[in-house]
Amino acid sequence: MSIVLTPMEETITLEPTEVWLSNPPVTESDAATPIWYRELQEKSWERFKELPVPTRTNQHWRFADLKMIRFADLASAASASDSASLIARATANRPADFAAHFVFANNRLIHSEIVDLPAGAICLPLNEALAAHGDLVRGHFLQETQTLGGDKFAALHGAATLSGLFVHFPKGCVSEKPILVHHFSGGEGQLTFPHTLVVAEDNAAVSVVDVFESITVSEQTLTVGVVDLTADRGGRIQYVSLQNLSDNGAKHVQINNTRAGRDAAVKVGFINLGAAWVRNESLNRMTDTGADCQIFSANLANGIQEYDQRTLQSHEAQHTTSDLFFKNALYNKSRTIFSGLIHVKPGAHHTDSFQTCRNLLGSEEAEANSMPGLEIDADQVKCSHGSTSGQISDEEIFYLQARGIPADDARKIISLGFLNESIEKLEGDELKAYLFAAVERKFTHLDESA
Amino acid sequence: MSQSLKIENLHATVDGIEILKGLTLEVPKGEVHAIMGPNGSGKSTLSKVMAGHEDYTVTAGSVMLDDINLLELEIDERSRAGFFLAFQYPHEIPGVSNANFLRAARQARLPKGEEVDAVAFYKEMYLKMDELGMDRKFTGRSVNEGFSGGEKKRNEILQMMMLEPKYAVLDETDSGLDIDALKVVAEGVNTMRSPERGFLIITHYQRLLDYIVPDVVHVMFDGRIIKTGGKDLALELEEKGYDWVTKELVPA
Ligand SMILES: Nc1ncnc2c1ncn2[C@@H]1O[C@H](COP(=O)(O)OP(=O)(O)O)[C@@H](O)[C@H]1O
Ligand SMILES: [Mg+2]
Numbered sequence: 177m178s179i180v181l182t183p184m185e186e187t188i189t190l191e192p193t194e195v196w197l198s199n200p201p202v203t204e205s206d207a208a209t210p211i212w213y214r215e216l217q218e219k220s221w222e223r224f225k226e227l228p229v230p231t232r233t234n235q236h237w238r239f240a241d242l243k244m245i246r247f248a249d250l251a252s253a254a255s256a257s258d259s260a261s262l263i264a265r266a267t268a269n270r271p272a273d274f275a276a277h278f279v280f281a282n283n284r285l286i287h288s289e290i291v292d293l294p295a296g297a298i299c300l301p302l303n304e305a306l307a308a309h310g311d312l313v314r315g316h317f318l319q320e321t322q323t324l325g326g327d328k329f330a331a332l333h334g335a336a337t338l339s340g341l342f343v344h345f346p347k348g349c350v351s352e353k354p355i356l357v358h359h360f361s362g363g364e365g366q367l368t369f370p371h372t373l374v375v376a377e378d379n380a381a382v383s384v385v386d387v388f389e390s391i392t393v394s395e396q397t398l399t400v401g402v403v404d405l406t407a408d409r410g411g412r413i414q415y416v417s418l419q420n421l422s423d424n425g426a427k428h429v430q431i432n433n434t435r436a437g438r439d440a441a442v443k444v445g446f447i448n449l450g451a452a453w454v455r456n457e458s459l460n461r462m463t464d465t466g467a468d469c470q471i472f473s474a475n476l477a478n479g480i481q482e483y484d485q486r487t488l489q490s491h492e493a494q495h496t497t498s499d500l501f502f503k504n505a506l507y508n509k510s511r512t513i514f515s516g517l518i519h520v521k522p523g524a525h526h527t528d529s530f531q532t533c534r535n536l537l538g539s540e541e542a543e544a545n546s547m548p549g550l551e552i553d554a555d556q557v558k559c560s561h562g563s564t565s566g567q568i569s570d571e572e573i574f575y576l577q578a579r580g581i582p583a584d585d586a587r588k589i590i591s592l593g594f595l596n597e598s599i600e601k602l603e604g605d606e607l608k609a610y611l612f613a614a615v616e617r618k619f620t621h622l623d624e625s626a
Numbered sequence: 627m628s629q630s631l632k633i634e635n636l637h638a639t640v641d642g643i644e645i646l647k648g649l650t651l652e653v654p655k656g657e658v659h660a661i662m663g664p665n666g667s668g669k670s671t672l673s674k675v676m677a678g679h680e681d682y683t684v685t686a687g688s689v690m691l692d693d694i695n696l697l698e699l700e701i702d703e704r705s706r707a708g709f710f711l712a713f714q715y716p717h718e719i720p721g722v723s724n725a726n727f728l729r730a731a732r733q734a735r736l737p738k739g740e741e742v743d744a745v746a747f748y749k750e751m752y753l754k755m756d757e758l759g760m761d762r763k764f765t766g767r768s769v770n771e772g773f774s775g776g777e778k779k780r781n782e783i784l785q786m787m788m789l790e791p792k793y794a795v796l797d798e799t800d801s802g803l804d805i806d807a808l809k810v811v812a813e814g815v816n817t818m819r820s821p822e823r824g825f826l827i828i829t830h831y832q833r834l835l836d837y838i839v840p841d842v843v844h845v846m847f848d849g850r851i852i853k854t855g856g857k858d859l860a861l862e863l864e865e866k867g868y869d870w871v872t873k874e875l876v877p878a
Pocket of ligand 1 (some may be wrong): 640641645663664665666667668669670671672681
């Protein structure tokens with residue numbers, strides 16, 4: 177049986193007038209990089225130049241506001257000046273229990289703390305890992321060839337990245353505490369290329385949290401980040417991205433590639449609060465029997481923010497399971513785009529796959545686009561997908577008001593609860609409280625009439 | 627100063643249809659009154675009108691909470707003025723934990739700039755949950771979501787205990803409760819009985835009134851109170867059935 181539900185092609189062509197980069201935005205590094213890496217950089221740069229600029233006729237960019245991406249005058253970021261205050265910001269407000277904490281500012285490591293890493297675990301900035309564990313990095317670094325539309329960005333990333341963390345947990349190595357990674361970006365027209373590479377070998381368990389913040393409030397910056405997650409047999413990975421960049425100027429592209437092997441379990445969470453424009457691509461492959469991927473997202477958009485999320489749940493073996501649960505709360509003139517495909521490949525029998533996107537519209541001008549998709553080429557498959565958009569129910573507001581809570585507060589509490597339903601599905605009470613508090617802070621400052 | 631919850635000649639409509647047709651009733655502070663009546667007589671309508679639900683339009687009459695005209699207040703102001711309604715069908719609030727919900731309700735009662743003392747709050751909440759036989763894990767669960775009927779009703783009583791209203795209306799809090807849960811709920815109400823507080827207990831069955839003994843019983847039918855008496859009236863009603871009310875008490 178095969179069911180294909182893909183969105184119709186759009187007819188409008190939007191010719192980009194933007195000038196894309198003409199020189200590779202290379203970050204300098206003290207550590208020596210292996211030859212294969214330099215070759216990969218060059219190949220990526222060639223590929224970047226060859227690939228067409230995305231347009232809305234490409235179904236992966238349907239509904240996207242491509243005017244948001246301007247490459248003119250962008251350059252790889254220079255060092256940030258005030259490391260001390262950034263370190264203070266990153267350490268002031270973090271979950272109390274963590275395994276390690278790394279802080280990057282404009283692609284450069286400015287702080288690291290290792291508190292409680294299990295023996296055998298490798299946790300190094302990418303440039304150091306390339307020098308010290310080149311072969312280990314090579315096997316997992318930018319291996320994914322499929323794309324959800326962001327191939328030009330992925331190529332640019334490959335040409336430039338030397339930033340972010342390499343986390344390798346060998347067989348049986350387990351830590352329940354998260355590894356925290358802060359990525360600051362700042363400076364007018366600056367590009368950052370954070371890479372997060374996480375490998376959980378057989379029966380290893382690891383949790384990594386990336387936090388993205390701006391150095392100052394109103395600079396045009398662009399993040400072009402890639403996250404590679406690999407969980408081997410029985411391995412468990414939890415990866416969370418808390419994107420809290422400035423909504424005045426910051427653009428953020430993050431491409432996630434997940435590969436779950438036999439009986440492996442991967443949880444991925446995207447929390448988007450900041451940035452003017454965000455593109456999340458989440459490609460999740462369940463490559464062997466028993467693999468499970470769970471993808472959650474909680475996004476709070478206001479003003480003219482645009483969050484564009486594209487996902488793939490790719491079932492490539494029997495008895496694989498996945499669950500996607502995305503929530504958007506929208507205010508003012510914000511926009512969200514969700515496009516998700518469940519693909520059950522031939523032979524991936526006995527698959528369970530679910531996909532839900534819910535939008536809470538806090539304003540009549542906000543716009544939520546949902547494009548769920550299903551393609552099933554196997555038997556004995558349980559699949560469902562659904563998306564809903566609606567406003568806060570009057571009965572819910574009434575119930576809170578009847579307990580003395582003013583209507584405006586009631587709306588915020590209910591919206592926060594709506595987003596929290598997605599956060600709740602992650603592991604770690606402290607981490608969840610940290611994420612919840614970040615969402616709550618944005619609600620406190622939310623000006624619904626802005 | 628008045629010391630009662632006083633409903634006078636209350637008329638209310640929903641979708642243009644009159645449901646309350648001149649209802650008059652007074653619960654003095656310190657007393658427990660019961661309202662009994664057949665399904666559809668307007669008991670829940672009365673309670674929701676008092677709480678301020680927007681589906682209902684008051685066309686005449688007044689509701690006074692001591693010296694405050696309840697009908698002039700916003701929904702949340704009524705609650706903060708000391709009015710409490712335990713709902714017949716409590717709503718579910720996904721993603722909002724019971725603890726955060728109660729804390730927000732308490733926070734709303736504090737002057738600006740003052741914060742709920744979290745430690746004292748949890749201590750008090752746990753104590754009251756113990757009294758109601760509620761498991762601690764309820765604090766982290768979403769308000770009423772996935773709760774059984776009985777758990778929802780206990781949760782309403784917990785809220786009442788935490789908010790300490792001047793006047794509480796309980797709308798069929800007994801329906802759907804087994805006898806043990808009923809006793810727990812009744813115990814919760816009884817410990818809150820005080821000269822400083824009035825209760826209006828809406829119920830379809832006499833059973834609850836074995837455990838919460840009322841000072842006065844009112845019989846409601848077709849949007850009005852048609853008979854008022856002592857606690858024995860409930861027994862008489864139970865014995866003779868609601869047919870007796872409709873056939874003999876309603877003036878032709
Ligand atoms: N929100 C509503 N919309 C329409 N009709 C309603 C609504 N609430 C109550 N009613 C009607 O009002 C009447 C009284 O209902 P209710 O107050 O629930 O009675 P009781 O609680 O005594 O069983 C019923 O006929 C019911 O259908
Ligand atoms: Mg009723």
